[in-house]
Every structure is written in structure tokens, then in C-alpha cells.
Amino acid sequence: MSVTVFKRKMSGLVRRSKSVYQFASVALLSSLPNRCQLCQHRVEQLDYQRLFPNQVLSGICQVCLAASLYQHEVCLGCGREISQLQAYCGKCLKHTPMLVVAPCSYHQGLGPLIAAIKYQQQCAPINAITQQLATRVSQLIEHKLIRAPQVLVPVPLHPNRLRERGFNQAWLIAHRLSQLLGIPIDDGSLTRMVDTAPQADLSGKQRRKNCRNAFSLSAHFPYQRIALIDDVVTTGTTVEEIARLFTQQHVYVQTWCLARAEAPGLLD
Incomplete structure (x- = not known):
């Protein structure tokens, strides 16, 4: 033979x-x-x-x-309901904030599940929710509302927190998305240098102070377009601090997450 x-x-x-x-x-x-x-x-x-x-x-x-899941179209800037599939609402068009892609609102059903993933190691729903995120991403790419990134970058944990928790939920989400969408992961260029306090009970000002200079990015990052991956985006403080580092190297950043926690009153 x-x-x-x-x-x-x-x-x-x-x-x-x-x-x-x-x-x-x-x-x-x-x-x-x-x-x-x-x-x-x-x-x-x-x-x-x-x-x-x-x-x-x-x-x-x-x-x-x-x-x-969202039962209507939402602005990728602030998360408010909009009447048709487009990237931004009229208000966000004026300053075009970073795009945040999510399949649902943290406040309308899935919040307890996503919190349980992080704090109780209840990871069973990750695959199903990540599948919905991948479907949403594919829809937006098909309609040319977002560009496919070259690489997925999970928001890192500090080694102390990683040892305590045993896993990084953002990495698990990124790994599943990589399988579903065929986009590679870079989990070595971005590191968390400061073991910051948990953000959940902090005000917006406290969150900004908590995250300031908490991350470090390799000096020669080899990509031009990335998607930051996290479980939930609330005030956006963490991803904006990370995006600042990438922007300094002229890297385009968008954020993908399982759910977004919109500003109070936005969904009323």
C-alpha cells in the first residue's frame, strides 16, 4: 500500500x-x-x-x-430599543461609541444564570447562550453592520482570581465562539496586572478608578481588528480601559458578551 x-x-x-x-x-x-x-x-x-x-x-x-433573548432590535452603542436593524440609535450616531454585541439584556431574564456561571460555577448554560451570541454576530456581519474580527481576546483574570475561581468564564465563552465562528483566540497578549476589587458593588466613578492601569498589552500586537469577549457588560468601564490600550496601537475594538446590563431607565 x-x-x-x-x-x-x-x-x-x-x-x-x-x-x-x-x-x-x-x-x-x-x-x-x-x-x-x-x-x-x-x-x-x-x-x-x-x-x-x-x-x-x-x-x-x-x-x-x-x-x-431580545425581542426587538437594539442599538449596539447604548442598548436602547430601535425600530430597525442598524448599528446605532440617533443619539449614539453623534459620538459612535464602541460596539457591544449581545443576544439579550442582563436585566430581562438571563442575569441570574450569567451570575451563577461566574460565582457558583454553574456553567451548563454557557454553550446555549454563546450559540445565540454567535448567531447574533453572524447576522450583524451578514448585514455589514460589524466587521468580522481577526482574533478573539477574552478579558483576562488576575492570577490570584483565576486560582480562586478555577476558570475564566470569558475564556470559556471565547473558546466556544472560536469553535462556532472559526476565529482564533489570543489569550496571551493582554494581561491583568492588578488584582482589582470586584466591580459589582462599585459606583461608576469607583469602577473607573478600580480599572485604571489594571491591564497590560504586548508592545507589538499583530492584529488590526479584535473582539473583546466577556460575560456581561455593565458600565463598560473594563472594556473601555482595555480598548484604550488597543487603540494606542491603532487596533479596532468591538465587544461581544453574553448579555449587557443597560443603564437604569433605558428599557422603561
């Missing part, structure tokens, strides 16, 4: 093995106990795998997921 024929046969075997593995993984995960963390009902796959082949819905049921 020639080397070429052998390689061809081995390549086919590997492809079939991957296919069998994916099928077995889906079948196994589908059979495990799986409860929605919002309504506590059993998560049924129904037509989810038809919409997203080889994906298993876990941690959240289709009803709760569908109800929590």
Missing part, C-alpha cells in the same frame, strides 16, 4: 471517528439529567438539534431561552 493511499484511508477513518464521537456525545448528554436553571423543568431538546446540529441544549430550556 502506498503512503498516499494509507494517508487517505487514515484521514477517512479520523473523519468517521469524529462523526461517531460527536453523535455519541450528543446522545449521552441528551440522556443525562438536565434541568432548566430558571424554571426547573426538564430541558427537552425538541427541535434544538435541528436548528443547531450536534449541539445539546443544557442548563436552560428553549422556552426560557427564547423568552430571554
Whole structure:
């Protein structure tokens, strides 16, 4: 048998093995106990795998997921409701803030799940919500409202926080997005130098002071367009501080997250 024929046969075997593995993984995960963390009902796959082949819905049921997603178009600048698919509302057009892409509002259903990912290690819903984020990103790219980045950059944790928590949820989201969208990850160029206090209970002024000079970026970053990846964007203090470093190197920045926490009163 020639080397070429052998390689061809081995390549086919590997492809079939991957296919069998994916099928077995889906079948196994589908059979495990799986409860929605919002309504506590059993998560049924129904037509989810038809919409997203080889994906298993876990941690959240289709009803709760569908109800929590944006039911209208939103401004990618501030998050307010807008009447048609476009990047910015009239107010944001005047100063074109950094684009923030999210599939839902933190305040309208998924907030408890996203908080539980970070603080309680309840990671089951990450895949399903990240799938919705990937779908939203693809829609915006298709309509030329955003440009596809060259690389995904997860917001880093300080080594102390990483040891304490055991994982970086932003990296998990970026890894899944990389698989879904085929965009590589750079998780070595951006580092968190300061072990900042948790942002949750801080005012906007305190958040800005807390994040100032907390990050460091490699001097010769090799990309021109990136997407910063995080679990939730609230005041935007963290991503704006990071974006400042990239802008100094003439790198275009947008932010992708599982949910955004809009300013008080914006959704009223």
C-alpha cells in the first residue's frame, strides 16, 4: 500500500471517528439529567438539534431561552430599543461609541444564570447562550453592520482570581465562539496586572478608578481588528480601559458578551 493511499484511508477513518464521537456525545448528554436553571423543568431538546446540529441544549430550556433573548432590535452603542436593524440609535450616531454585541439584556431574564456561571460555577448554560451570541454576530456581519474580527481576546483574570475561581468564564465563552465562528483566540497578549476589587458593588466613578492601569498589552500586537469577549457588560468601564490600550496601537475594538446590563431607565 502506498503512503498516499494509507494517508487517505487514515484521514477517512479520523473523519468517521469524529462523526461517531460527536453523535455519541450528543446522545449521552441528551440522556443525562438536565434541568432548566430558571424554571426547573426538564430541558427537552425538541427541535434544538435541528436548528443547531450536534449541539445539546443544557442548563436552560428553549422556552426560557427564547423568552430571554431580545425581542426587538437594539442599538449596539447604548442598548436602547430601535425600530430597525442598524448599528446605532440617533443619539449614539453623534459620538459612535464602541460596539457591544449581545443576544439579550442582563436585566430581562438571563442575569441570574450569567451570575451563577461566574460565582457558583454553574456553567451548563454557557454553550446555549454563546450559540445565540454567535448567531447574533453572524447576522450583524451578514448585514455589514460589524466587521468580522481577526482574533478573539477574552478579558483576562488576575492570577490570584483565576486560582480562586478555577476558570475564566470569558475564556470559556471565547473558546466556544472560536469553535462556532472559526476565529482564533489570543489569550496571551493582554494581561491583568492588578488584582482589582470586584466591580459589582462599585459606583461608576469607583469602577473607573478600580480599572485604571489594571491591564497590560504586548508592545507589538499583530492584529488590526479584535473582539473583546466577556460575560456581561455593565458600565463598560473594563472594556473601555482595555480598548484604550488597543487603540494606542491603532487596533479596532468591538465587544461581544453574553448579555449587557443597560443603564437604569433605558428599557422603561
